[in-house]
Amino acid sequence: MTNEKIKSAEILCVGTELLLGEIVNTNAAYLAEKLAGLGIPVFRQGVVGDNPERLRAAMTESLNRADLLITTGGLGPTCDDITKETAAELFGRKMYFDQDSQNKIAEYFASRGCTMTENNTKQAMMPEGAIIFPNDRGTAPALAIEGELAGSGETKTIIMLLGPPHEMIPIFEQHVLPYLQKRTDYVIFSRNVNLFGIGEAAAEQMLRDIMVSATNPTVAPYCKIGEVRIRVTARAHTEAEARAMVDSQIELIKKTPVAPYIYDIDSSSIEDTVIRRLRERGLTLAVAESCTGGLIQKRLTDIAGCSDVFLGGCVTYSNSSKVSLIGVSPETLAANGAVSEQTAAEMARGVRLALGADIGISSTGIAGPGGGTPEKPVGTVFVAISTKDGERVKPLHLTALRDRATIRTHTANEALAQVFSI
């Protein structure tokens, strides 16, 4: 590869579904943020469909304006997918049959018991001299072409990525990011301070002085649903240097009023910290879910190797399942209803005993949009935790959130975060 430094970039996303507004262009935001992190300015982003003339025109314009063009989409097996072929033409490269890519594609199909079709071989056709970035999650690899743009004397680079984010992002992190780091002068290093139990606005106010004064490292809050993170990012010539700058900035943050809300540093999620803490203490967990309907356990089992901590649990969606699976008493349900402090407590205790776990957590509530009453409107939720020392219940009033997905996510966060307090 060339060592020429990249001074400017553009992003071009290819896909009719984007032009029709059927999907939101999260790829562009992801790539723009990564390039900003690398200190590569992006002056333009574009979206075009699978139309040869318009794609060629858009690619040509971008490559004339910027050192680097990153595209997403149009690498699939269908005749609509023409990104690779168009780029090859612009860089004056012939397409060749890449046996290695072909083997990977064949392997991908074989191991899934599928037979590869004629047009999958299209995905093994590569522009001469292309750098190939393998794709573990799909058939088409990503690729780059470096060199002189046909007709112009200028040396340019095009990186072609896949459209589906679950394929694009891993390839970017594993292959493209290291490639780009070699072609920039700076190293960017970030750490995240994980907060729980405080809103973004409140956190921002507590950190305003630091945020305003800090330029390198920068201090920026951003929030996921029900969770706030403070991203500390330093730019330096070596990673060691950047890392030291970030760590001393984090020490300053720990001296601010946000300190009590910090539950971890660089945790990918609440559940990730929960699993690690319980593992450190040799404790096991069981979960009983009603309104979250499996979300809490899905999140715990997203984490590879959680089985030494997480034993299992139940989704007791119906009343009868609360009784039959984890022994909630019919009297409790009759007297207080399924959405009540008492039921939440009996669920947490019941699942803990049923699975012989050290800790049981539970959720019950009204996620909506239906099912609300004047006494218990949509957003009325209880989470509980049970240990050998007894049960603790936390009522949540999420009526302001309204939509079902947000209420469920908040509830799962609160249920999991109970573990921090034991």
Place this chain on the structure above:
Amino acid sequence: MTNEKIKSAEILCVGTELLLGEIVNTNAAYLAEKLAGLGIPVFRQGVVGDNPERLRAAMTESLNRADLLITTGGLGPTCDDITKETAAELFGRKMYFDQDSQNKIAEYFASRGCTMTENNTKQAMMPEGAIIFPNDRGTAPALAIEGELAGSGETKTIIMLLGPPHEMIPIFEQHVLPYLQKRTDYVIFSRNVNLFGIGEAAAEQMLRDIMVSATNPTVAPYCKIGEVRIRVTARAHTEAEARAMVDSQIELIKKTPVAPYIYDIDSSSIEDTVIRRLRERGLTLAVAESCTGGLIQKRLTDIAGCSDVFLGGCVTYSNSSKVSLIGVSPETLAANGAVSEQTAAEMARGVRLALGADIGISSTGIAGPGGGTPEKPVGTVFVAISTKDGERVKPLHLTALRDRATIRTHTANEALAQVFSI
């Protein structure tokens, strides 16, 4: 206003926060979908920052390519906000002080007990002859300019909207949509044919003749993880006409070899169809999950009102929980292991009986990255379904997928899709 029909449009979103990837461009998707619905083809979308030269260049290019340019952003009170001024220049219009807009802005501040600042008056400056779309939710109105592009003989239209979606969307719905309806001839109508159990490439090959020959309606495949959709889109003068064209095209698709893979039309997801089918037949469902760890039940309960069909289930992650919660026999586990045909069958049967459901489905497998063996590598999965007529097990070989999330998603799809066969 002119009655000239709009035959093509582009969308240009202005804002540094978009270029830096700090926010996802939901405005572009929203506007693209609305324009598609109006039958106005959008061939390009763009994003630029608040840079005068680059903004002027991008606007000029778009207006030269399309009849209509819709912009978002750059209408605020700061000196960075230059969309209006740039458009005025391109259309050769002077800016004038619009007292009416000024009054509305003053009202807006008064009603909030704020005093308006000097630079808010900038928002009352308008290009001569502009059509003004009032903004009830903010200070800056939206606007349109129709007329001859300075220097060119061509008549073009530019509509300038605000950046914040909560201001942009209401103005679009109340004012811009009716405006655009008067300036278009066509309606676009789309339906999706949902396929399961076939890859995109294979589906595309089976449909190639139709895809190539069909221009209106168009037929295009796209894929989610483990699911392929065929989008059929027609353009006509009335929705009824477009709908009829789409439906007859779908009848043709049903005569192709993809027919056996069609599980629904216009379904938002496999679980959505599962719930609807079971509801139609008055059947109830229970779920026992091992490797999917709650994902199947989470997806079922994403659907509001699923409780009449979905009773609940278990996440039997540990062996002991398989025994204690749903009565898998220890002998079966000892003889065959947790990841086996026999265990999958006993899980599906056990959860069906434990919850008194008509149907039980289960998943057990090795999602990885750890836990694989030569006999049972990562990706070895079994899904099962149990009814009063007995159990059926489907072995899956997902070894090629490698990553945990994809294996779990595929497994959930396969487990749910079993319901289609009963």
